[in-house]
Amino acid sequence: MKLDILAFGAHPDDVELGCGGTIAKEIENGKKVGIIDLTQGELGTRGTAITRFEEASNAAKILGISIRENLGFADGFFVNNKEHQLEVIKMIRKYKPEIVLCNAFDDRHIDHGKGSKLVSDACFLSGLIKIETVDNGAQQTAWRPKQVYHYIQWKSLEPDFVVDISSVIEKKQEAVLAYKTQFYDPDSKAPVTPISSKNFTDSVVYRAQDLGRLVGVPYAEGFNVERLPAVGSLFDLK
Numbered sequence: 192m193k194l195d196i197l198a199f200g201a202h203p204d205d206v207e208l209g210c211g212g213t214i215a216k217e218i219e220n221g222k223k224v225g226i227i228d229l230t231q232g233e234l235g236t237r238g239t240a241i242t243r244f245e246e247a248s249n250a251a252k253i254l255g256i257s258i259r260e261n262l263g264f265a266d267g268f269f270v271n272n273k274e275h276q277l278e279v280i281k282m283i284r285k286y287k288p289e290i291v292l293c294n295a296f297d298d299r300h301i302d303h304g305k306g307s308k309l310v311s312d313a314c315f316l317s318g319l320i321k322i323e324t325v326d327n328g329a330q331q332t333a334w335r336p337k338q339v340y341h342y343i344q345w346k347s348l349e350p351d352f353v354v355d356i357s358s359v360i361e362k363k364q365e366a367v368l369a370y371k372t373q374f375y376d377p378d379s380k381a382p383v384t385p386i387s388s389k390n391f392t393d394s395v396v397y398r399a400q401d402l403g404r405l406v407g408v409p410y411a412e413g414f415n416v417e418r419l420p421a422v423g424s425l426f427d428l429k
Contacts, residue, residue, distance in 0.1 A: 192223070194224060194257060194287065195222040195223050195289050196225070196290045196292060197224075197227060197282070197283065198210060198292040198293070199310045200227075200229065200293075201294050201300070201302035202232040202266065202302065203228045203231070204243075204370045207250050207254070207367045208367055208395065209295070209344050209412070210292050211254060212356030212359050212399065212412050213354045213414075214254060214256075215359040216356055216359045218254065219255075225257050225258040225259065225288070226251065226258075226259045227260050228247060228261045229279075229302075230261075230262075230263070230264045230266040230269065230302065232266055235266075235373065236382050236384045237372050237379075237387060238370075238372030243372070243373075246373075247259060253365050253369060254362065260282065267301070270305070271308050271309040275309055276313045277322075281331065284324060284326070284331040284333070284334045290336060292340050293306065293340075294306040294342070295343055295345075295348060295415070296348065299344075303345075311417065314335060314339050317333065317335055318335025341416075343413045353411040353414070355411050356399060356412050357408050357409040357410045363395070363399075367392075368392075374391070375387055375392040
């Protein structure tokens with residue numbers, strides 16, 4: 192299956208939090224979108240790898256994702272090396288996305304920055320014909336996405352552009368809250384974490400409101416770029 196957009200996250204829930212609104216909007220516009228989770232989030236204080244898998248499946252259904260796969264890298268300990276790059280390259284060549292979305296350049300969780308660089312490097316390497324990969328016994332062909340965009344996570348990074356997600360903010364919230372073990376639950380007896388507070392759950396909306404305020408829409412998501420973006424006309428700019 193060829194996809195228009197392939198979104199990578201170091202952990203299940205990264206994509207929903209960082210760019211869930213953007214991919215929900217593109218799916219409503221007829222685009223095919225997939226998610227690749229690098230790890231199972233098994234080191235998370237709350238929940239388990241099994242509950243995270245169930246929650247990720249539910250979130251994918253809410254968003255209307257075409258495919259979701261998990262590479263099973265070691266949570267907290269994966270590195271940006273040849274072994275891991277090749278596994279990511281296989282996914283890029285398998286789904287041939289035009290656009291790749293991935294973790295923030297820099298963030299509180301060490302896996303986010305590592306995942307960002309790993310996926311970015313793999314996107315470049317995936318276009319080199321002398322790197323050979325095999326999927327289900329078949330030789331893969333080289334493929335390089337046209338664009339790589341990095342969504343924003345815990346840290347308030349300055350975005351290079353924003354996407355109006357006003358029409359899908361409720362769907363983004365629903366997808367995020369599908370991760371019931373991870374976020375605010377006043378009845379939970381699980382240990383408190385930085386993302387389990389009510390303030391963090393509320394921040395999903397108020398951050399989108401603040402980015403929207405800057406561009407004159409109710410809600411938006413921000414992205415950083417690796418290459419200077421270009422438009423065909425001044426009238427393409429909102």
